[in-house]
Amino acid sequence: MNTASLEGKVALVTGGAGAIGAATCNRLAAAGMKVAVVDVRGEAAEEVATAIRDQGGEAESYAVDLASEEAIVSLAAAAIARFGTIDVLHNNAAAVDGGYDRDATLLDLTSELWDHTFAVNVRAPMLLCREIVPHMLENGGGVIVNTSSGASQIASDQARTAYGPSKAALETLTRYIAAQYGTQGIRCNAILPGPVMTPGLQALHTQEELDAVVGRTMLRRFSVPEDIAAMVLFLASDDARQITGQLIRVDGGRP
Ligand SMILES: NC(=O)c1ccc[n+]([C@@H]2O[C@H](COP(=O)([O-])OP(=O)(O)OC[C@H]3O[C@@H](n4cnc5c(N)ncnc54)[C@H](O)[C@@H]3O)[C@@H](O)[C@H]2O)c1
Numbered sequence: 435m436n437t438a439s440l441e442g443k444v445a446l447v448t449g450g451a452g453a454i455g456a457a458t459c460n461r462l463a464a465a466g467m468k469v470a471v472v473d474v475r476g477e478a479a480e481e482v483a484t485a486i487r488d489q490g491g492e493a494e495s496y497a498v499d500l501a502s503e504e505a506i507v508s509l510a511a512a513a514i515a516r517f518g519t520i521d522v523l524h525n526n527a528a529a530v531d532g533g534y535d536r537d538a539t540l541l542d543l544t545s546e547l548w549d550h551t552f553a554v555n556v557r558a559p560m561l562l563c564r565e566i567v568p569h570m571l572e573n574g575g576g577v578i579v580n581t582s583s584g585a586s587q588i589a590s591d592q593a594r595t596a597y598g599p600s601k602a603a604l605e606t607l608t609r610y611i612a613a614q615y616g617t618q619g620i621r622c623n624a625i626l627p628g629p630v631m632t633p634g635l636q637a638l639h640t641q642e643e644l645d646a647v648v649g650r651t652m653l654r655r656f657s658v659p660e661d662i663a664a665m666v667l668f669l670a671s672d673d674a675r676q677i678t679g680q681l682i683r684v685d686g687g688r689p
Pocket of ligand 1: 444448449450451453454455472473474475498499500501526527528529530532554581582583584585626627629630631632634635
């Protein structure tokens, strides 16, 4: 992968304190990018930024609740003021903090959980794009990578009745943005991870359940956060210059 084009460029990563987000911040920083690490868990985001700086990289943390439009507008302005621009926007945060267990079947679902899930998983990426795309256009282009989920396509009979549809909406938003700004140098893609071995996933499932999941993949191997980070880096790089509007699965091959 040729990542020379990313050297010195700026990435903003939401959910940057989480398992996949932190791995992605680290991978982008290792490729020479400056990173804005955004998360509602400010202290954890600062730890990620500090670790990057300790390695000689450049990073700044931002404690932001992405459910708030006002906070998103301020974030975009602050990050652009700090770094001068945003070249790569990685919308990765998701309202999994509400608890997958609360996001149950239809009859248990509350409007509050549905609205919060959509606010963080779909409205926040839309708002961040709306704030940052004008700066990308001024600079002649940019890259947007959204983290969706296989849950948009594979329905669960037990849970995630808000999460799944929110990710499907994020995927459609991805394609609309790609269609609207492609000729002006902006590429927008979504990654659909399958189950990724993260503390969050491990807290939700027994080892037996996890073994059953991995047993259904073609590679019989669990994804790790670094697998998703590698795809973000590739999509951000000029090697992916002909790829936009795509929904790309990184899941060990699910039939
Ligand atoms: N882990 C998996 O198996 C898996 C599978 C498919 C898709 N995904 C997706 O990958 C992405 C990252 O997930 P992860 O597994 O690293 O989970 P994670 O919980 O480790 O990370 C999510 C991060 O988002 C942050 N966040 C949540 N609500 C927020 C808000 N309102 N404002 C700002 N930050 C907020 C959390 O604090 C957390 O750090 C998510 O979009 C998730 O839907 C994960």
